[in-house]
Amino acid sequence: MTLARSGPRRRWAYQLDVKGSPYFYIAPFFLLFGAVGMFPLLYTAYVSLTNWNLLEPTRHWVGLANYAELLTDDYFWNALFNTVSIWLLSTVPQLLAALFIAHMLNRSLRARTFFRMGVLLPNVTSIVAVTIIFAQLFGRDFGMVNWALDLVGLDPVDWQAGTLSSHIAISLIVIWRWTGYNALIYLAAMQTIPEHLYEAATLDGAGQFTQFRKITIPMLRPTIIFTAVVSTIGGFQIIAEPLLFQAGTGNPTGGSDRQFQTVGLYLYEQGFSLYKFGYASAIAWTLCLIIVVMALVNYSITRRIRRS
Amino acid sequence: MSAAKLRLLVGVLAVGVLTAGCGGSSGSSGDGRVTLTLNLFGNMGFKDLYAKYEAAHPNIKIVERTSAYNDHHRNLAAHLATGSGAADVEGIDTGFIAQFRAQPERFVDLRKHGADGLKDRWLPWKWQASVAKNGAQIGYGTDVGGLAMCYRRDLFEKAGLPTERDEVSKLWPDWASYFEAGRKYTANKPEGASFFDGGAQIFNAMIGQAETGYYDSSDHVVVATNPVVRSAYDEVLKAVADGESAKLVGSSPAWNTGFAKSQFATIACPAWMLAKIQDQAKAFAGKWDIAAIPGGGGNWGGSYLTVPAQSKHAKEAVDLITWLTAPEQQIEVFKAHGILPSTVATYEKPEVKNLKNAFFNDAPVGQVFTTAALNLKPQYQGPRAGDIQTAIRDAINRVEEGKQDGPQAWEQMLKDVERIEQ
Numbered sequence: 001m002t003l004a005r006s007g008p009r010r011r012w013a014y015q016l017d018v019k020g021s022p023y024f025y026i027a028p029f030f031l032l033f034g035a036v037g038m039f040p041l042l043y044t045a046y047v048s049l050t051n052w053n054l055l056e057p058t059r060h061w062v063g064l065a066n067y068a069e070l071l072t073d074d075y076f077w078n079a080l081f082n083t084v085s086i087w088l089l090s091t092v093p094q095l096l097a098a099l100f101i102a103h104m105l106n107r108s109l110r111a112r113t114f115f116r117m118g119v120l121l122p123n124v125t126s127i128v129a130v131t132i133i134f135a136q137l138f139g140r141d142f143g144m145v146n147w148a149l150d151l152v153g154l155d156p157v158d159w160q161a162g163t164l165s166s167h168i169a170i171s172l173i174v175i176w177r178w179t180g181y182n183a184l185i186y187l188a189a190m191q192t193i194p195e196h197l198y199e200a201a202t203l204d205g206a207g208q209f210t211q212f213r214k215i216t217i218p219m220l221r222p223t224i225i226f227t228a229v230v231s232t233i234g235g236f237q238i239i240a241e242p243l244l245f246q247a248g249t250g251n252p253t254g255g256s257d258r259q260f261q262t263v264g265l266y267l268y269e270q271g272f273s274l275y276k277f278g279y280a281s282a283i284a285w286t287l288c289l290i291i292v293v294m295a296l297v298n299y300s301i302t303r304r305i306r307r308s
Numbered sequence: 309m310s311a312a313k314l315r316l317l318v319g320v321l322a323v324g325v326l327t328a329g330c331g332g333s334s335g336s337s338g339d340g341r342v343t344l345t346l347n348l349f350g351n352m353g354f355k356d357l358y359a360k361y362e363a364a365h366p367n368i369k370i371v372e373r374t375s376a377y378n379d380h381h382r383n384l385a386a387h388l389a390t391g392s393g394a395a396d397v398e399g400i401d402t403g404f405i406a407q408f409r410a411q412p413e414r415f416v417d418l419r420k421h422g423a424d425g426l427k428d429r430w431l432p433w434k435w436q437a438s439v440a441k442n443g444a445q446i447g448y449g450t451d452v453g454g455l456a457m458c459y460r461r462d463l464f465e466k467a468g469l470p471t472e473r474d475e476v477s478k479l480w481p482d483w484a485s486y487f488e489a490g491r492k493y494t495a496n497k498p499e500g501a502s503f504f505d506g507g508a509q510i511f512n513a514m515i516g517q518a519e520t521g522y523y524d525s526s527d528h529v530v531v532a533t534n535p536v537v538r539s540a541y542d543e544v545l546k547a548v549a550d551g552e553s554a555k556l557v558g559s560s561p562a563w564n565t566g567f568a569k570s571q572f573a574t575i576a577c578p579a580w581m582l583a584k585i586q587d588q589a590k591a592f593a594g595k596w597d598i599a600a601i602p603g604g605g606g607n608w609g610g611s612y613l614t615v616p617a618q619s620k621h622a623k624e625a626v627d628l629i630t631w632l633t634a635p636e637q638q639i640e641v642f643k644a645h646g647i648l649p650s651t652v653a654t655y656e657k658p659e660v661k662n663l664k665n666a667f668f669n670d671a672p673v674g675q676v677f678t679t680a681a682l683n684l685k686p687q688y689q690g691p692r693a694g695d696i697q698t699a700i701r702d703a704i705n706r707v708e709e710g711k712q713d714g715p716q717a718w719e720q721m722l723k724d725v726e727r728i729e730q
Contacts, residue, residue: 054389055407055691132561139562142569161709246560251698256705257712272382274695274728 048281055275066282076283078258079266080290082167086242086262087235089171090178095227097179099220102186103212116187119180131173131244135160138169160246166260173241178234182227189223190216225302229295236291239264263287342621344628346372347395349380352450352611353641354632361631368624377401387616388414394616396625400447402610405438406689410527412440416615419445421626429635433686434650438612447612448633449650451641453578454677454684455513455606457486458585460501461669462595463573467496473671477600483514483543486602490552493573502554505572507544507708508701509558513576514540516606516687522697523690529729531696532722541700545707545714555708557701564588576601578608579648579677586667598671605683610650648677655682692728699724 048066052059070076105116122130137144138159146156159165193216201211217224242260243252252269254261261269263283271280348354351374358370373395375383381404387393388411400408408415417423423445427435430449438447457480461471469489470476480486490503497503504510515521518536523529531537547553554572556563566572567588577585577598585596613629615622631637638649642660654660655678663674703721706712712720 054385055411057411136561136565139565141562141571142565158709161711246557253698253702256702256709275385 044281044284047277048285050278052277053275054277059278062278066279067286069279070282070286075258075261076263076266079254079261079263082163082242082254082258082260083236083238083262083264085167086170086174086238086260087232089167090174091228091231091235093171094175094179095182095224095231097175098182098186098227099217099224101179101183102190103216105183105187106190116184119183121180122177123181125177127177127240128244130177131241134169134173134176135245160255161259163257163259166245166255170238170241170245170260173245174235174238178231182231185227186220186223189220193219221302225299228298228302232294232298233291236287236294237264238262239268243268263290341367341369342624343369343371344397344621344625345395346370346397346399346613347380347384348372348374348399349377349401350374351645352399353645353647356644357632357637357640361628365627368628370628384408388618391618394618396615396619396621397629398614398616399450400612400614402437402453402607402612402689403694405447405612406523406693407691408614409438409440409446410691412442412444412446414617415444415446416617416619416622416626417444417446418448418615418626419443421623421630423448426630429633429651429653431650431652431681431684433607433684434610436686437689438614447614448629450611450613450633450638451579451609451647452650452681453580453607453609454648454680455516455576455578455601455608456676456680457574457599457601458577458581458596458668459574459599460570460592460595461597462592463498463501463570464493466498467493467573469493471597473597473599473669476597480599480602483540483602487543487547487550487552490547491550494551497573498570501570502572503547503552503574505554505563505566505575506556506558507548507553507704509576510547510553511540511544511700511704512608512697513601513606514544514603516608517601517603517685518687519685521687521689522693523688525688527690529690529692529696529725531700531725537700538718541704541718542714544704548704548708553708555705557705576606576608579646579673580609582665582668582673583646593667594669596667597669598665598673598676600676601680605680605685607681607684610648646673648681650681652682695728696725699728 049061049063050059051062051065101119105112105119109115138146140146140156140158140160143159145159149156157165159169197215197219198211201215206214239262242254242262242265245260246255252261252265252273254265264287267280267283267287270276270283346354355372358372362368362370374380380399381401384394384398384400385407388408426448431452434449434452435445438449439445457476459476464471464476469492470479479489493503515537518534518540520530520534520536522531522534522537548555554566556566556571567585568591570592575581575585582598586593589596613633615625615629619625633651635649635651635653638651639654639657639659641647642649642654642663646663646665649655649660660678661674662672664670665673699721702724703717706717706720707714
């Protein structure tokens with residue numbers, strides 16, 4: 001017993017090593033999070049209670065006035081509507097398509113690795129480049145989408161000008177970038193499903209679709225919850241796509257009638273274009289609360305998947 | 309976008325901001341030389357001049373950093389507000405000078421460094437635009453935009469309008485006759501080529517000539533009560549209703565495409581716009597030409613060099629901007645880059661006055677733009693003029709997109725302006 005002979009000090013050091021080391025190893029994350037995550041979060045909360053405008057040297061404590069103003073701000077509700085609309089239009093088809101693609105990739109097909117790598121490609125391209133290219137595709141006069149519509153005899157659409165049309169165009173950018181990413185996550189989860197479940201189901205005479213519905217989906221439940229929550233967080237924070245959808249014009253109003261201004265973009269406009277930091281901080285915290293609520297709602301809905 | 313990705317992005321940005329903040333403080337380098345940093349946007353044409361200045365001042369080392377237009381000015385606002393991170397010399401564009409002029413305590417007052425003796429170098433309005441309420445001069449002017457009307461000779465010919473630049477200039481002594489020419493053009497216009505690029509851009513050129521724009525001289529917003537604003541708005545929308553507009557938003561990708569696809573026959577063009585047209589409409593060299601702007605003068609763009617009060621080498625920095633903006637250096641910049649000087653004495657120099665541009669059918673650009681700059685009626689610029697301009701642009705776009713009629717868009721715009729004002 002080396003430990004017993006080494007005396008209380010060595011034992012104490014050993015105890016410290018066993019109990020303390022794990023905390024020491026994970027400390028960098030929490031220290032870093034404290035410095036660049038927690039502190040800005042709390043400081044933003046403080047700023048949201050002031051009327052700090054970057055152009056004026058003074059700032060005053062105004063309590064909850066910024067939040068009260070936000071509740072009656074038409075442009076905020078408009079931005080929230082746009083955000084929810086774009087989120088729904090992008091997340092629902094995206095996750096369904098990802099499930100389908102993952103299911104296809106999970107089969108034995110030729111050059112499987114090639115296709116599996118391929119679905120991730122859109123995700124690693126630069127978001128700026130992608131958005132600018134999509135903005136060109138959806139151009140009013142010389143966009144390829146309108147050209148294609150013309151080929152099949154439909155009228156051209158002024159994609160940027162309309163509310164629904166601009167939401168669809170922006171959603172397609174999101175879908176294009178993130179479907180493959182989610183598909184790979186689903187694929188990874190699918191491969192952990194024991195093969196004998198499918199074999200047994202086949203013996204029982206269950207078809208492909210029944211197997212997908214009764215085995216794959218329930219087994220994927222934790223993964224689906226994960227992707228739904230992550231997509232919700234991402235969807236509510238969307239800012240780059242709508243900002244760049246009117247590239248070059250350099251202003252964050254999201255179209256002439258704010259038809260595609262999201263909450264993230266509205267925050268950016270208030271904070272970094274009008275320099276109203278207090279109000280922008282209030283928007284940031286409200287957005288944070290909305291995301292938490294939406295993530296919880298999402299969680300409780302997707303949790304029911306097995307039961308349905 | 310996934311949360312992880314976003315967080316990573318934010319992290320990278322935060323590190324970038326931190327390093328930028330640290331790098332912003334300038335100091336003496338190891339060899340005892342003073343390092344002066346310049347934060348600029350775009351290409352202001354000074355790069356070739358630094359070596360010359362360093363040779364004449366062995367104790368000075370110059371470092372230039374550039375970033376995009378909006379990013380640059382937003383960073384500057386943040387650095388001034390937080391009291392650190394600004395460079396020794398900061399460039400400021402006309403669109404932002406009023407906003408920064410409102411905080412003179414954050415800049416070195418150039419009057420304390422002999423500015424009054426240099427005053428006569430500049431166009432009077434250029435000088436005045438960077439004078440703060442308390443009389444402090446916060447910056448020295450670099451270039452000015454001037455204003456002219458660029459037009460396509462070939463499209464004018466097809467539509468039965470005159471093509472020689474003097475006749476074209478005579479065609480539109482004022483805006484009413486410009487729109488009248490537009491109606492004639494539109495009646496016979498070549499397929500797909502409207503008369504002008506977009507209502508908002510024409511509106512900007514018109515307002516740029518007014519004595520009073522969006523502000524009165526005591527910084528009150530007068531958009532709602534200034535009859536000039538409303539009448540320009542109505543005139544432009546009338547022309548839009550007459551089918552004269554290509555309905556393109558300035559600087560957007562669709563607008564860039566519009567040059568290459570011949571979507572419009574005229575465009576209000578300041579001096580710096582010429583390079584843009586040459587880049588976007590390469591196939592139409594010699595078909596573009598330059599006429600006078602309706603109504604005479606007008607300005608769009610142009611910049612200033614300032615020294616933030618937080619600079620540790622304010623005196624050296626002031627010496628540098630005094631030299632960079634002196635007439636001799638402005639001529640160098642004009643010769644190399646075509647960026648129009650703001651110092652009056654240079655306009656008499658043959659190398660400025662006699663400059664021609666082959667792409668624009670050998671138009672006498674030196675003469676056109678110096679005339680425009682000299683004829684300009686100075687207009688008082690208030691702090692949020694740029695944001696107000698955007699609100700009006702959006703209103704005109706709403707009408708062009710067919711979403712609202714003129715009065716509806718006007719009402720909504722007034723509400724937007726009220727919010728900007730608070």
